[in-house]
Amino acid sequence: MDIFHLNEHGCQAWKSNGSPQDGMVWIDLPYQHSIEEINPVWRVEAERLLHIQIEDLHLQDARNPQHPSYFDSTHAYQMLIFRGVQQRTPHRDEQLSQKTIRLRTRPTVFFISARGLVSLRPADSRSFAAVRARIQDASIRCPNSPQDLALRLMNSMVDRYLELRQPLTDQLEQWQRELLDPRQKFTNWFSLLESRMEIRKLENLCEEQYEAIQEWRDEHLEVTDEHGSVHRLPSDHLLVRVNDLMEHIQRVLNHARRLEASVESAVQLHFSATAYRTNEIMRTLTVITAIFMPLTLITGIFGMNFDVIPGLHTAWGFWLTIGGMALIAVVMLFVFRMKRFFDDRPER
Numbered sequence: 001m002d003i004f005h006l007n008e009h010g011c012q013a014w015k016s017n018g019s020p021q022d023g024m025v026w027i028d029l030p031y032q033h034s035i036e037e038i039n040p041v042w043r044v045e046a047e048r049l050l051h052i053q054i055e056d057l058h059l060q061d062a063r064n065p066q067h068p069s070y071f072d073s074t075h076a077y078q079m080l081i082f083r084g085v086q087q088r089t090p091h092r093d094e095q096l097s098q099k100t101i102r103l104r105t106r107p108t109v110f111f112i113s114a115r116g117l118v119s120l121r122p123a124d125s126r127s128f129a130a131v132r133a134r135i136q137d138a139s140i141r142c143p144n145s146p147q148d149l150a151l152r153l154m155n156s157m158v159d160r161y162l163e164l165r166q167p168l169t170d171q172l173e174q175w176q177r178e179l180l181d182p183r184q185k186f187t188n189w190f191s192l193l194e195s196r197m198e199i200r201k202l203e204n205l206c207e208e209q210y211e212a213i214q215e216w217r218d219e220h221l222e223v224t225d226e227h228g229s230v231h232r233l234p235s236d237h238l239l240v241r242v243n244d245l246m247e248h249i250q251r252v253l254n255h256a257r258r259l260e261a262s263v264e265s266a267v268q269l270h271f272s273a274t275a276y277r278t279n280e281i282m283r284t285l286t287v288i289t290a291i292f293m294p295l296t297l298i299t300g301i302f303g304m305n306f307d308v309i310p311g312l313h314t315a316w317g318f319w320l321t322i323g324g325m326a327l328i329a330v331v332m333l334f335v336f337r338m339k340r341f342f343d344d345r346p347e348r
Contacts, residue, residue: 003015004132005023007022011132027119029120031120071213079110083208151241199256202256
């Protein structure tokens with residue numbers, strides 16, 4: 001557990017037993033494998049430094065590793081669960097291989113009060129490490145409110161999602177090439193279905209995030225206290241940051257939907273191409289059958305068991321019959337060629 005004091009002078013580690021008189025407090029709680037492993041002693045520190053009493057139901061939600069993105073609030077604080085994708089960018093050979101890019105999601109929980117922020121997040125989160133390093137190095141302006149700090153952290157998390165766009169796009173382009181390749185038969189339908197399920201998982205994740213952030217924004221736009229008075233967002237830059245975060249989530253959501261539509265289009269094109277090739281084969285077989293039908297008829301006539309058949313005992317009967325059959329075949333081929341039965345484009 002790391003505790004920081006943020007004010008206009010910067011960000012410093014807070015080791016005092018009391019609460020600071022100015023600025024705000026950031027209690028950062030990383031976990032290695034599951035959010036359930038976090039020591040519940042942080043609740044006591046949050047109550048001591050932030051002067052808030054965290055509800056038991058909110059504590060249960062925060063310790064639930066499968067909880068979706070969610071927002072709730074009390075008079076003392078706001079709780080925001082923001083599920084993120086595990087930040088691992090596949091190598092190029094993995095992107096183009098038959099292995100499906102799997103998305104693993106993990107929760108990040110924020111408790112936001114007037115005096116500070118509590119964050120429960122994965123220990124290997126590059127977003128938190130980057131934001132904290134930039135704040136401590138004074139490379140960016142120190143956040144002036146807990147809401148501002150939470151928005152910067154979530155914005156960095158969503159920006160990491162954009163790294164997934166190119167690997168997913170490359171893999172789906174590989175699926176499209178294999179689906180539409182006429183030289184080989186596509187049989188890896190299970191992997192394609194898994195890829196589509198992963199895209200749907202990303203789409204559902206973005207929708208949950210968008211709804212949670214939208215509820216948080218609505219909470220800031222209009223808040224009614226116990227006296228019945230309405231408070232609105234005190235500064236416009238926070239609203240701009242919220243809208244920017246929602247716009248980034250919407251970009252990822254739109255990209256996931258485009259990828260899903262591309263997969264659907266590729267599958268439809270695959271079946272259309274398969275149906276076209278089947279029609280071509282059936283057309284060729286139909287032409288061959290039509291050519292051999294009169295020849296089969298002639299052969300059947302001379303195969304009848306009659307004693308007297310004209311031309312049966314003629315010396316040139318066999319060759320005349322063969323020549324007539326060949327002439328019929330050539331004439332029918334010529335007629336079919338004139339009708340353009342062998343061309344890809346139909347006759348106009």
